[in-house]
Structures are given as structure tokens and as C-alpha cells.
Amino acid sequence: MSVFLKPEFLISQNNELPCSGLFCSENIIDLQxxxxxxxxxxxxxxxxxxxxAILKTIVNKKTDKTFNIKLSKRGHFRKFPNICDFPPLRIHFKEKEVVGTEFEGLKKIKIVTHCQNNDSAFDQYVVQEYLIYKAYNLLTEHSFRVRLARIRYVDLSKTFPDVIFFYLFYRKPRKSGKKIKRIVP
Structure with a gap:
């Protein structure tokens, strides 16, 4: 049995997602x-x-804000070097530095990275993953909140050239798994 949803159905569902900071905008955020x-x-x-690490927000090709952060590797599958050249990361913020910015209220946040450095298709996979999450946002408030970013990676040791890739910030929905289980049989 197949189920098809008309666009009118999706629009009429009024799935307004609560937004806060980073996830209030659909615009790509430029970072270094x-x-x-x-x-x-x-x-x-x-x-x-x-x-x-140092994270900079870029507005009109100029540094807007600078944050001293820490990074950690994360994930189950993609963090292994035999799977991905570049691991998924978690950014750890200093709470005082992010007050009044799009990162306010975030102590840490997960990001999905491009995985493979030498295959441009992997950069597009991040964009596709973003679009899938956004489509899921239309269907349920119990979906991950996402924000697409374009990032310039700068190697301070100058061993690697600067590169630009897309990546994805994401956060779990605020409802706990127990509440979701009560809603979804």
C-alpha cells in the first residue's frame, strides 16, 4: 500500500517549529x-x-564574530579514518562568548561534515541530507532542527590548503524519546 501526500496537506498541517538562535533562519551561514x-x-x-580551534562568522566576506572553541570527534561510523577522511565533529562553545549571537544557549552542537576530502560528491551529500531533514520538518515537530553552513577550513600549520565545504548543524527535537513513543505506535 502506498501513501501519497498532497502539498496542500503538508501546508495545512501548521507544523510551526519552535525556533531559537541558530535554527531561526533558513539562510546558509558562512563560517571559517x-x-x-x-x-x-x-x-x-x-x-x-x-x-x-577558532570559529569565525563571515558576513559580506568579512569576519563578523570570532569564537574560541574546542572540537571533538563524534559519531559511530563516519569517525573512522577508513570510512571518512574527515570526521563528523562536535563544537564546544564558551557560554559567555556566544551571548547575543546565533549560537546563544548552545554549549555544544553536532555538525555533519563532508566525510571525503577528495570527492566533491560528498559535499553534495551534506546538502541532500539537509534537504531530507527539512522535508521531515514539514511532517513532524519530532524531527531534527538543521541549518546549512558553508565553511572555509584553514589549517594553521599550513600543511593542507584552505578548502570550502558545506556542513550541517543539527539538534535533536526538544521532546524526549518517551513522549515520541507515546505518539508513534
Whole structure:
């Protein structure tokens, strides 16, 4: 049995998502991430290690805000070097630095990265994943909140050239799994 939903049905559902900070805009956010790639890529798969980095928001091709952050690797499958050249990351913010910015209220946030450095298709997979999450947002408030970003990676050791990739911020819905189980049989 197939189920088809008309666009009118989706629009009429009034699934207004509560928005806060980073997830209130649909615009791509431009960022620059400065770090020592050698350390990050050589650091194994531990999620406990923290890597110093600088995150800059870019507006009209100029630095708008600068944050001293820490990064950690995360994930189950994509963090392994035999699967992905570049691991998914978690950004850890200093709460005082993000007050009054789109990152306000976030202590840490997960990001989906491009996975493979030498295959441009993987950059498009991040965009496709973003679109899937956005489509799911139309159907249910119990879906991940996402924001697409374009990031320039700058290797402070100058071992690797600067590169630009898309990546995806995401956050779990505020409802707990127990509440969702009561709604979805």
C-alpha cells in the first residue's frame, strides 16, 4: 500500500517549529574554522579528546564574530579514518562568548561534515541530507532542527590548503524519546 501526500496537506498541517538562535533562519551561514588539521586527523577516534580551534562568522566576506572553541570527534561510523577522511565533529562553545549571537544557549552542537576530502560528491551529500531533514520538518515537530553552513577550513600549520565545504548543524527535537513513543505506535 502506498501513501501519497498532497502539498496542500503538508501546508495545512501548521507544523510551526519552535525556533531559537541558530535554527531561526533558513539562510546558509558562512563560517571559517581555523585549526591544526594534523592534530585532528592524527588523534584517533576518541570522542574525549578536545582540539583548540577558532570559529569565525563571515558576513559580506568579512569576519563578523570570532569564537574560541574546542572540537571533538563524534559519531559511530563516519569517525573512522577508513570510512571518512574527515570526521563528523562536535563544537564546544564558551557560554559567555556566544551571548547575543546565533549560537546563544548552545554549549555544544553536532555538525555533519563532508566525510571525503577528495570527492566533491560528498559535499553534495551534506546538502541532500539537509534537504531530507527539512522535508521531515514539514511532517513532524519530532524531527531534527538543521541549518546549512558553508565553511572555509584553514589549517594553521599550513600543511593542507584552505578548502570550502558545506556542513550541517543539527539538534535533536526538544521532546524526549518517551513522549515520541507515546505518539508513534
Amino acid at each position: 574554522l581555523e585549526l591544526y588539521f594534523d592534530s585532528l586527523l592524527a588523534g584517533g577516534t576518541s570522542e574525549e579528546l578536545r582540539y583548540q
